[in-house]
Amino acid sequence: MKKTVTIHDIARIAEVSSATVSRVLSNSSYPVSDKLRSKILRIAKEHNYIPNLIGKQLKTNASMTIGVIIPTITNPFYSSVILGIEEIARQNHYHVIVCNSLHNPEFEGEYIKTMVEKQIKGLIISSISKDVSLLKQFMRAGLNVIAIDQKIDEDEITQIEFNYEKGGYMAAQHLLALGHTRIGYATSRLDRPSRRDIHAGYLRAMEEAGLPALVEESQSEEAFNSTGEFDVGKRLAARMLAASTPPTAIFACNDMMAFGVINELMLRGISVPGEISVIGFDGIEFGKMTHPPLTTIKQPDYEMGILSGKILLDMMRGDENPTLSVTLQPKLVERASAAQAHTSSPI
């Protein structure tokens, strides 16, 4: 393993000072004569010079990498977000460090701290912790933070969120428009703001329609992996079917859970959407691959990644008029898992 060649090696070989080499190789605006410039360029190429970005960073204090903390990358919703962030990062010659908090606030805190130690100046986070004091402390020390997806109760933090309330409202509205009157809402524990918002939207739609809300909430602990949500969906569907008059339509708080609901219904010989309609929430790509294809409320995940990447970069560059907060709008994606209610069905 040979030693790597540094700027000083090039300087020695070219018989110039390392200052001149630096100016040439880093495209400084400082004037250097063409003779020396081309000589240095030639020698650098000949000796396969690779800049040491750590040395550069120590001096300039610009890390060129942005951090991302999300619950888990195995949720396709988050992988889309990340893909968007990386697209912007690549265009701007930034790198992305992704950390999965796995719904563990301790991991989340550890990751934030290490990122600050690594001199990362920009962070995009879907936080699962209620405590923002750590974030605020680091922000005072110069960390740029964008909270995505999960609302944080804190004005000072730039947020990019979805209009979850509207999404919940739209889902219920869609089922109402199809003529359903007994519409169940299957949700995981209402402990995150996003979930409470979807729930609120559902309630508003039902209230406006003068119909009763049928909510089944999972009390179990946070599901740690994608199949956990699926299982929750199965359990909640079973509970709903146990009611004296089961719903004719079920709205699930995310797509994974909707798959679980559909799976449980089909296992019991109940056709979807023939007998019971199902609508999901998120709009992950897999929805179109299942049978029946899933009708759902799409959150623009990739766009969220793009947007948060752009805004973060603006912040890091010290933009004059910073974006304060953005709310992205949901979109109904009609596929085939929700259909007209049977008017002939018993009340």
Place this chain on the structure above:
Amino acid sequence: MKKTVTIHDIARIAEVSSATVSRVLSNSSYPVSDKLRSKILRIAKEHNYIPNLIGKQLKTNASMTIGVIIPTITNPFYSSVILGIEEIARQNHYHVIVCNSLHNPEFEGEYIKTMVEKQIKGLIISSISKDVSLLKQFMRAGLNVIAIDQKIDEDEITQIEFNYEKGGYMAAQHLLALGHTRIGYATSRLDRPSRRDIHAGYLRAMEEAGLPALVEESQSEEAFNSTGEFDVGKRLAARMLAASTPPTAIFACNDMMAFGVINELMLRGISVPGEISVIGFDGIEFGKMTHPPLTTIKQPDYEMGILSGKILLDMMRGDENPTLSVTLQPKLVERASAAQAHTSSPI
């Protein structure tokens, strides 16, 4: 934005030298009196000292981050791999930088180069480029590389691969055991070694059984996103059905494509597995959420992540007897998309 406190600030306040502060705060084995030690610790805590890992890294030349390059994170197979890598990284206080090459060799090369510039000493890569010269050049300069998933024709590179040939063989075997005799193989372009291996396994099984191979290969360009594979599956299924005597079972070279095949069949009113059985390849979690649940050949993706992380860390620590290469074995996951062939079906 106040200036961050450095080791020198602590030294000044504690009225000691920065050398002593460094020895205390970095748990050096160098002896420091208890009196000074506790004093320094107290002052560091009071002033909220955060170590600058860039300064440390410049001196020690140990970056504590490992790089990962994969085609795309939206493929759940790769997200599982990454989750495994990160688990090992976290346990060892490493960070993970993930880069999506998006099947673009240029991006891949760029990413490798930047990682080296960032002094990353360990890289796990699922390479889509045929040219390993860049990798080899950096390896000579001290980069530790593990190639996963995609075989690279190069002895010097540690590889962790799946036994794709056996997986292909097992898939065909399973369908044969179910009594099928006309078994189609739907594959995306046979331009990657892994795909050729699966194909070879399929051919071997068919040959042993004395049955003809029915291969449909997509000639279209690489599918860049997850739904691309799905669409390819639909197209290939359509082609197979156009044959004079369509197959009674279809083996797809990955799960996404299998979903596409099933989707196309069901759209045409063909029941799965009633009329045609389908088997996939990869074993992503979604397979259990679809209807019917997908029978498939499982590649231990998470385990691959864990294993590659461990081996890479061993390499970076200069393990005496390095692991050369590992081959992971596939496993049949029987769900419901493949069933007994109808003996009554027309020949």
Place this chain on the structure above:
DNA sequence: GGATTCGCAGAAATCGATTTCTAAAAGGTG
């Protein structure tokens, strides 16, 4: 033609840590 500016190169300081050297106390021995 002398004073001043400009262009260009190098010396040296700097970023924040670690680590090697040097050296001053403290402790032990005959």
Place this chain on the structure above:
DNA sequence: CACCTTTTAGAAATCGATTTCTGCGAATCC
């Protein structure tokens, strides 16, 4: 008590870059 070893602290070098400062020679100006 003189001598030697140990313990512990600080001074200074170092990692690889950037950047400020300094200065020399040439061009420009009155």
